[in-house]
Amino acid sequence: MNRTSTPEARQLARTAAAWLALLDSGRASAEDLQRLDHWRAADPRHEQLWQRAEGLRQRFQAVPPALAMASLDRPQANRRTLLKRGLALTVLVPGGWLLSQQLPLAVWRADLRTAVGERRGVRLVDGSLLQLNTATAVDLDMAEHQLTLVAGEIALSVNRAQPIDVDFGLGRVSTGQAQICLRRDADNCRISVLSGKVRVQPVQGVELALDYGDQLTLYADGSGAMGRFDPHMPDWRDGVLSVNNQPLGLFLGEVARYRPGILRWEPGLESLKVTGTFQLNDTDRILALLAASLPLTVQSRSRYWVTLVPRQASV
Template identity: 55%
Template sequence: MKHPEPSSAIRTVARAAAHWLALMESGTATEQDRVQLQQWRDSAGAHESAWQKAQLLRQRFNTLPSALAMATLDRPDPGRRAVLKQALCVAAVVPTAWLLSRQLPVDVWRADLQTATGEHSRVPLADGSMLQLNTASAVNVDMQARLLTLVRGEMALKVSGSAPITIEARYGRITLNRSEVCVRLNPGDCQVSVLSGTVQLQPLHGPALLLREGQQVSLGATGAGGVSPFDPLQPGWRERVLMAQNQPLGDFLRELSRYRAGLLRWEPALETLRVTGSFQLDNTDRILSLLAATLPVQVHARTRYWVTLVPRNTPV
């Protein structure tokens, strides 16, 4: 089974960020080193995100490198810079470990299937069912027990076989047979939407309930909320499309930010502007450009990973 974003790759990026940081603070970095660092940061959103986190974490550990630097620079050894560089690399191990633990919890590291921010994965299961993972998601798969566990993010499952499959989420279990469902973990609940067929829900607390095509419900710590119709535009992510129908811009941007690495901000005055359209998620920069072309907003980008939207003709 393919692993879209193995934890080893995430650890490699975090270690690379720590080593770049150690080099930049060692006093031996050349102009070419700085150019190469910038190229590394620009080459992937995960690189820039790891670099920003490494810099923030370095501030928490700044006393240790300072002591090491003073002790090393006081030595008359001609190789003191090399020693300092090694010392800083050792010191960087601590924030790297912290970075790894804060970047992804252990259960996400160990998940069978993962996607990074902005990534989408489509995985056929052994019985012919189709599993899709949305941005920044993780799932464990046990086909012998016919059990999927949603660890993080959002998934869609279309079960085409004769035997049911159960999805275990944070606040309950969802069992489906010849049905299709979307399950999304939010900070305080789990949203279940039925695209076709029927599904059986067993919340952690409260009675079981049957959910039919076109219905959705939120499962929380105290049980299931009320059943309601779901927005048919919501699961457009399965086709790599973000759709909006007269949606408040603030809500649209909050959803869009799930697919972008880095920081996306906007002025409160833009919250109530309305958005309608279908937007390809393969290029979120283009989505921002389209918003600027169709709405009275302008996009200010300090870097690709630090973007602010403001009312048009407003200086930043």
């Protein structure tokens, strides 16, 4: 029997949508996770709704989390209709008020967007290949041969003479027949040239020419640094993270980019070294492999709150 939506059910659905959107944004704090734990434990209906919410996210990965959650208080037939419509167009969804606070509006409205842990590739109208890494947002204006990297990391392979300009906030890179990776963080952007040549025009400073192997990091204060990129750095395009004798702290900082929620570790572990190639589609397995090969233990308060601590010596 179809159940009737009530104001209380709709409010619970909005709350679940807001929590799920926050977790998928990768910006949840430890305090946020504590509040989520308290909300789930406060009422059996909350936990039941949360389990259904996670199930919907797995079934409808192409649907924005808040839109999927908006169907939780709907009868089954109406739920299917709402989700199908959601695949074709973006609508105003419950939980949007929290999204606007936790995610910049430009990220939510971007033409292309990936969630935390998601990667995707898109063939542009001119034949160029655009790949989006985890938690990435891109705007497209192919009529002007221009992209805007709003957040995250992309790889762009351009095979035609017509250059494509990529705006990354701190400047603009113009690439013709070349392959590049761009990573935009909160206070800097890193441009790496995998093949060919590109031109970079910083917002502050003179135009620069980069060749194959060059890596330029620009900072919000106008400074910059040139170097050579790590040849394993673009391996994320193939869904792997490859490192050789890398300090554990740096390695975990990268792994955390692909996990919703909080990943913490004791500072005393940071000097341990990691070598290997790890599959990015299963970060739980990455942590399990670390625990099997290094003197550490993985402590999980929940799926979204994991801490690595030194392993206690056997008595």
